[in-house]
Amino acid sequence: MQIAFALYPAFTALDIVGPFNVLAYGPDVDAVFVAESLEPLSADVGALRMLPGATFEQCPAPDVVVVPGGPGSRRIAELGSLVEWLRRVHPGTQYTTSVCTGAFALAAAGILDGRRATTHWASHDRLADYGTIPVDERVVFDGKVVTGAGVSAGIDMALTLAGVLWGDEVAQSIQLGNEYDPQPPYSAGSPRTAPPHIVHSIRQVVGA
Amino acid sequence: MQIAFALYPAFTALDIVGPFNVLAYGPDVDAVFVAESLEPLSADVGALRMLPGATFEQCPAPDVVVVPGGPGSRRIAELGSLVEWLRRVHPGTQYTTSVCTGAFALAAAGILDGRRATTHWASHDRLADYGTIPVDERVVFDGKVVTGAGVSAGIDMALTLAGVLWGDEVAQSIQLGNEYDPQPPYSAGSPRTAPPHIVHSIRQVVGA
Numbered sequence: 001m002q003i004a005f006a007l008y009p010a011f012t013a014l015d016i017v018g019p020f021n022v023l024a025y026g027p028d029v030d031a032v033f034v035a036e037s038l039e040p041l042s043a044d045v046g047a048l049r050m051l052p053g054a055t056f057e058q059c060p061a062p063d064v065v066v067v068p069g070g071p072g073s074r075r076i077a078e079l080g081s082l083v084e085w086l087r088r089v090h091p092g093t094q095y096t097t098s099v100c101t102g103a104f105a106l107a108a109a110g111i112l113d114g115r116r117a118t119t120h121w122a123s124h125d126r127l128a129d130y131g132t133i134p135v136d137e138r139v140v141f142d143g144k145v146v147t148g149a150g151v152s153a154g155i156d157m158a159l160t161l162a163g164v165l166w167g168d169e170v171a172q173s174i175q176l177g178n179e180y181d182p183q184p185p186y187s188a189g190s191p192r193t194a195p196p197h198i199v200h201s202i203r204q205v206v207g208a
Numbered sequence: 209m210q211i212a213f214a215l216y217p218a219f220t221a222l223d224i225v226g227p228f229n230v231l232a233y234g235p236d237v238d239a240v241f242v243a244e245s246l247e248p249l250s251a252d253v254g255a256l257r258m259l260p261g262a263t264f265e266q267c268p269a270p271d272v273v274v275v276p277g278g279p280g281s282r283r284i285a286e287l288g289s290l291v292e293w294l295r296r297v298h299p300g301t302q303y304t305t306s307v308c309t310g311a312f313a314l315a316a317a318g319i320l321d322g323r324r325a326t327t328h329w330a331s332h333d334r335l336a337d338y339g340t341i342p343v344d345e346r347v348v349f350d351g352k353v354v355t356g357a358g359v360s361a362g363i364d365m366a367l368t369l370a371g372v373l374w375g376d377e378v379a380q381s382i383q384l385g386n387e388y389d390p391q392p393p394y395s396a397g398s399p400r401t402a403p404p405h406i407v408h409s410i411r412q413v414v415g416a
Contacts, residue, residue, distance in 0.1 A: 005255075014229035014386065017256070021222035021359065024253040031255040040259050045232040047213075047239040048225070049259040051248050100387075121387055138391045150387025151229065155360065160393045169406065172396035176410045178222065179308075179329055179358025181397030182390035183346045185368045188380035189389030198377065202384045 001028060001165075004062035004089075006102075007035040007052050008070070008079050013043040014151050015068030015099040022158035023064070025174050026166055034059045036081040044070050056085035061092050064165075066158075069100025069151070071206070073123045076101050077108035077130070086111060095161060097146040099154035106145070107132050115142040120150035121191050122206040152189075155180065209236060209373075212270035212297075214310075215243040215260055216278070216287050221251040222359050223276030223307040230366035231272070233382050234374055242267045244289040252278050264293035269300050272373075274366075277308025277359070279414070281331045284309050285316035285338070294319060303369060305354040307362035314353065315340050323350040328358035329399050330414040360397075363388065 003023050005016050016033075024031040035041055035052035042049050065086070070076060077083070086109035090096045098106050103119040106112050107130035116133045118124070118140045127134040138149045139157045141164075148157030159180070163171035188194035194202075211231050213224050224241075232239040243249055243260035250257050273294070278284060285291070294317035298304050306314050311327040314320050315338035324341045326332070326348045335342040346357045347365045349372075356365030367388070371379035396402035402410075 012229070013225050017221050017225040020253075020256060021220070024255065031253060033255060033257075045228070045239060047232065047241060047261055048228060049241075049261070051257040051259060053255055053257070138389070139393075149389075150385075152363065152386045152388040152390065156391050156393065163393060168394065169403075172394050172402060173406050173410055175392060175394055175396045176399070176402045176406055177358075177414055178360045179397060180360040180390075180392055181346070181357075181401070182360065182388075182392065183364050184383060184388055184390065185347075185364065185371060186376065186380050186383055188383045189387060191384070193389070194380060194384045195377075198381050198384055202381055206385055 001063045002030045002032065003064040003066065004032050004034045004059050006065065006067045006082060007033055007041045007050060008082050009041055010044045011041065011068045011070045012100060012151055013048045015102065015154050016066065018152060018154035019066045019099060019158035021178060022155060022162055022174055023066070025177065026162055026170065032059060056081055060089065062089055063093060064095045065089060065093055065097060067098040067102035067105050069102040069120060073101045073104045073126050076104040079105055083108045093144065095144050095146055097157065097161065099148040099157060100150045103127065103147050111145060115145055116140055117142065117145070117147040118149045119147065120206065122203045209271045210238045210240065211272040211274065212240050212242045212267050214273065214275045214290060215241055215249045215258060216290055217249055218252045219249065219276045219278045220308060220359055221256045223310060223362050224274065226360060226362035227274045227307060227366035229386060230363060230370055230382055233385065234370060234378065240267060264289055268297065270297055271301060272303045273297060273301055273305060275306040275310035275313050277310040277328060281309045281312045281334050284312040287313055291316045301352065303352050303354055305365060305369065307356040307365060308358045311335065311355050319353060323353055324348055325350065325353070325355040326357045327355065328414065330411045
């Protein structure tokens with residue numbers, strides 16, 4: 001099974017590496033990082049640079065697609081080569097997935113039309129601009145389209161998908177291999193639990 | 209503040225990208241990926257390739273060091289250029305940290321002598337071979353040496369460290385930006401909670 005992990009300039013690194021570190025360990029997975037060209041791409045914090053393994057053209061029929069987010073929901077929706085590639089490959093995928101604002105690339109490709117989906121909490125309301133039904137959940141399945149909430153939600157999205165693709169035992173093995181027994185030192189990971197003034201300030205920075 | 213994220217062949221991607229996606233968003237952080245040379249390095253699942261930004265030689269005085277794990281605790285301890293660099297830079301760091309089996313590079317450099325430390329659960333007992341006191345906790349502080357348990361524990365380690373470096377509010381802001389409100393679909397992330405036969409099989413694969 002080929003799983004394509006999309007890259008583009010200023011992607012958020014954990015959005016794509018979280019799902020990679022789950023799904024790439026599945027049975028008989030051919031994992032590939034795809035982008036417009038084979039040039040290195042810098043993450044939104046530019047010190048992190050990754051090398052794609054294939055261009056979008058060289059990846060015409062992936063079984064699963066994972067699209068990460070990055071700053072600026074509108075910018076993500078305007079990534080022409082990514083959006084075009086999603087339009088081409090989505091009809092043939094088993095699952096088309098996104099993490100965080102990656103949902104806006106799916107939305108721009110028409111993949112979320114009338115579907116239920118999630119994204120980073122600070123960009124949630126904007127999904128409706130694309131004819132999508134925003135759902136305030138961490139992982140949302142709607143048919144073969146799977147969306148995860150912000151950044152670290154990609155790990156939960158990928159583990160849930162691993163269970164669907166390969167069964168609970170394989171997914172549990174991957175979880176244990178990753179020692180994914182989270183113990184955050186604060187309860188500030190959601191706008192429901194974080195201090196209100198922190199929610200306000202992050203909304204200004206992230207929700208563009 | 210310069211934070212150096214170490215890379216070497218067959219590193220585990222989430223071990224280093226988890227802490228990066230926390231610490232690189234701190235105030236006035238100069239994040240740099242360092243390795244023996246500037247050549248691209250493949251993760252343990254080889255489709256993921258990263259480009260270092262500096263060689264070990266070009267990074268003589270980092271304020272914080274983060275060392276990821278990878279398969280094979282003995283192999284990690286034998287990464288000569290990494291271990292030598294850790295010996296050189298550790299006396300000048302504010303914090304020297306590891307995730308997962310990255311602890312074995314610190315151990316080989318003598319940094320864990322007589323200290324309390326953690327690592328991936330399946331490699332825990334081997335820490336004692338290096339004169340280290342294995343502690344069954346997800347994040348362990350011993351003076352300026354900070355170790356995290358397996359793979360995804362790097363996120364918790366880095367958030368805890370962010371709180372120490374920059375205060376609770378900055379750490380909470382980073383947590384909220386990452387929407388780190390984990391909701392694993394299974395309770396299999398620890399050998400205490402995973403089904404025993406899964407613990408057994410992962411121990412065979414990972415605990416080498």
